[in-house]
Amino acid sequence: MELIHSVEKMQTRAHELKRAGKSIALVPTMGAFHEGHLSLMREGRKSADVLLVSLFVNPAQFGQDEDFERYPRTLEHDRQLAKEIGVDIIFAPHDEDMYPSGYKTYVTVESMSRNLCGISRPTHFRGVTTIVLKLLNIAQPDVAFFGWKDAQQFLILKKMVEDLNLPVKMAGLPIVREPDGLAMSSRNRYLNPEERKDALSLYKALQVVESLIEKGEDNCETLKNKMKKIITGEPTARIDYIEIVSMTTLEPITRIEKGNTLIALAVYTGATRLIDNIRV
Amino acid sequence: MELIHSVEKMQTRAHELKRAGKSIALVPTMGAFHEGHLSLMREGRKSADVLLVSLFVNPAQFGQDEDFERYPRTLEHDRQLAKEIGVDIIFAPHDEDMYPSGYKTYVTVESMSRNLCGISRPTHFRGVTTIVLKLLNIAQPDVAFFGWKDAQQFLILKKMVEDLNLPVKMAGLPIVREPDGLAMSSRNRYLNPEERKDALSLYKALQVVESLIEKGEDNCETLKNKMKKIITGEPTARIDYIEIVSMTTLEPITRIEKGNTLIALAVYTGATRLIDNIRV
Numbered sequence: 001m002e003l004i005h006s007v008e009k010m011q012t013r014a015h016e017l018k019r020a021g022k023s024i025a026l027v028p029t030m031g032a033f034h035e036g037h038l039s040l041m042r043e044g045r046k047s048a049d050v051l052l053v054s055l056f057v058n059p060a061q062f063g064q065d066e067d068f069e070r071y072p073r074t075l076e077h078d079r080q081l082a083k084e085i086g087v088d089i090i091f092a093p094h095d096e097d098m099y100p101s102g103y104k105t106y107v108t109v110e111s112m113s114r115n116l117c118g119i120s121r122p123t124h125f126r127g128v129t130t131i132v133l134k135l136l137n138i139a140q141p142d143v144a145f146f147g148w149k150d151a152q153q154f155l156i157l158k159k160m161v162e163d164l165n166l167p168v169k170m171a172g173l174p175i176v177r178e179p180d181g182l183a184m185s186s187r188n189r190y191l192n193p194e195e196r197k198d199a200l201s202l203y204k205a206l207q208v209v210e211s212l213i214e215k216g217e218d219n220c221e222t223l224k225n226k227m228k229k230i231i232t233g234e235p236t237a238r239i240d241y242i243e244i245v246s247m248t249t250l251e252p253i254t255r256i257e258k259g260n261t262l263i264a265l266a267v268y269t270g271a272t273r274l275i276d277n278i279r280v
Numbered sequence: 281m282e283l284i285h286s287v288e289k290m291q292t293r294a295h296e297l298k299r300a301g302k303s304i305a306l307v308p309t310m311g312a313f314h315e316g317h318l319s320l321m322r323e324g325r326k327s328a329d330v331l332l333v334s335l336f337v338n339p340a341q342f343g344q345d346e347d348f349e350r351y352p353r354t355l356e357h358d359r360q361l362a363k364e365i366g367v368d369i370i371f372a373p374h375d376e377d378m379y380p381s382g383y384k385t386y387v388t389v390e391s392m393s394r395n396l397c398g399i400s401r402p403t404h405f406r407g408v409t410t411i412v413l414k415l416l417n418i419a420q421p422d423v424a425f426f427g428w429k430d431a432q433q434f435l436i437l438k439k440m441v442e443d444l445n446l447p448v449k450m451a452g453l454p455i456v457r458e459p460d461g462l463a464m465s466s467r468n469r470y471l472n473p474e475e476r477k478d479a480l481s482l483y484k485a486l487q488v489v490e491s492l493i494e495k496g497e498d499n500c501e502t503l504k505n506k507m508k509k510i511i512t513g514e515p516t517a518r519i520d521y522i523e524i525v526s527m528t529t530l531e532p533i534t535r536i537e538k539g540n541t542l543i544a545l546a547v548y549t550g551a552t553r554l555i556d557n558i559r560v
Binding site: 106108109 | 287291295382383384385386387388389390391392409413414417418420439440443444445446447528529
């Protein structure tokens with residue numbers, strides 16, 4: 001397994017691989033691998049000649065008061081896991097190589113970046129789209145893998161790729177959960193035992209509304225109130241948002257549209273912000 | 281010479297050419313060809329296996345009160361000129377194929393897009409960077425050609441390509457002028473005889489300050505005042521801006537920095553806005 005730090009080297013290597021007719025799968029990550037990341041890599045391994053995993057804690061997607069500094073960085077552990085899966089190249093650039101002094105260019109997917117997580121994290125998606133666009137240009141993949149855990153992120157990135165005519169296939173894979181249902185996240189390690197218990201309420205709330213929808217309930221206000229009640233019943237939990245939106249526009253809807261509905265929530269348990277979602 | 285209208289067909293064709301090991305030169309234009317455009321094509325012809333000229337009057341770079349509707353569209357004439365030069369492919373997409381309903385993604389080169397032409401045209405450069413990024417993704421050129429006539433545009437696009445790690449070489453070619461010195465522009469055809477005469481004042485002003493600088497004058501305020509005086513002497517001319525800026529940041533400077541200075545101006549002659557510049 002190769003470890004590449006330099007942007008220029010990575011770009012040259014990707015160019016060589018493409019010239020040699022190799023297909024490339026990219027899994028963009030911020031490291032601190034859990035089973036969610038590994039599921040993306042396993043699928044990537046099957047889908048292309050060369051499996052490239054990028055590992056970069058992207059400063060541009062963190063707000064000023066967010067956890068950029070303390071975000072877990074576990075390169076040695078990540079390398080070991082990636083090696084076991086058969087990753088060919090780890091690309092772990094340095095901040096100053098990705099955003100050199102005088103850096104000025106940002107890409108924005110308008111309107112879709114403003115709601116849901118965009119309300120409490122107003123510059124987050126601009127940071128995500130910009131770094132992913134850079135990674136696509138550097139690594140020139142045929143296919144890139146993302147988790148549905150970050151549903152808004154994935155839908156925004158797919159829209160960016162479509163709008164900008166980028167020649168890459170965007171693949172979204174299901175959320176991977178702990179045995180009790182908590183969505184895997186690199187931030188779960190921040191939780192103390194009580195918060196970890198309360199964190200389960202996100203999945204519980206989603207399961208309850210899923211079963212209500214199966215029974216015929218389609219009023220979004222009713223469904224959101226049900227979720228609100230479940231979350232607020234937990235001592236350490238504080239709702240950031242609970243939303244039911246169209247998957248095309250990410251705008252709120254009033255009635256469930258089967259096949260095009262995203263039910264998403266963000267909840268603070270203690271100081272840790274967790275997100276989860278289901279598609280209906 | 282091929283004429284391609286469909287984005288999908290163009291992208292497939294470019295992909296085939298790249299796979300066959302051919303290099304591609306792109307000349308992005310809005311049509312209404314003059315000698316400036318032709319000089320870019322002649323240079324493009326020499327620099328790659330395949331010469332591709334895009335021809336698209338980009339709505340996203342026109343303001344609401346600007347001349348999008350009446351911008352000259354002369355496809356048949358342009359095709360004839362391109363054919364004579366040996367262009368291989370003309371890519372002339374339709375508006376709804378480039379910006380389909382629900383289009384949302386824009387790229388911005390911050391700060392460099394705000395001054396000079398960005399003051400009177402606040403969304404212009406966002407439109408330019410977005411369309412050029414799309415064209416680069418569709419046509420996958422090895423090299424792209426631009427004229428120094430639009431100096432701010434070229435410097436912003438070079439910055440975008442560098443910041444986003446785009447694998448393309450950006451080439452800038454000198455301004456082509458009419459025998460009397462007027463910079464060639466598709467908008468010169470809007471000028472009536474009196475305005476055409478007054479339009480010469482842009483070049484005259486630039487020549488005067490160039491010779492003052494050669495004689496040792498390096499105070500930007502003095503030089504700008506000299507230019508102002510020349511322009512305001514013409515009956516139909518009205519100054520939009522006269523600026524002396526750093527080529528790296530496009531920020532105003534107070535003393536000429538040899539090798540890194542752009543002297544640029546925009547002037548209305550009647551209703552037509554003209555631009556010109558020199559580098560020192």
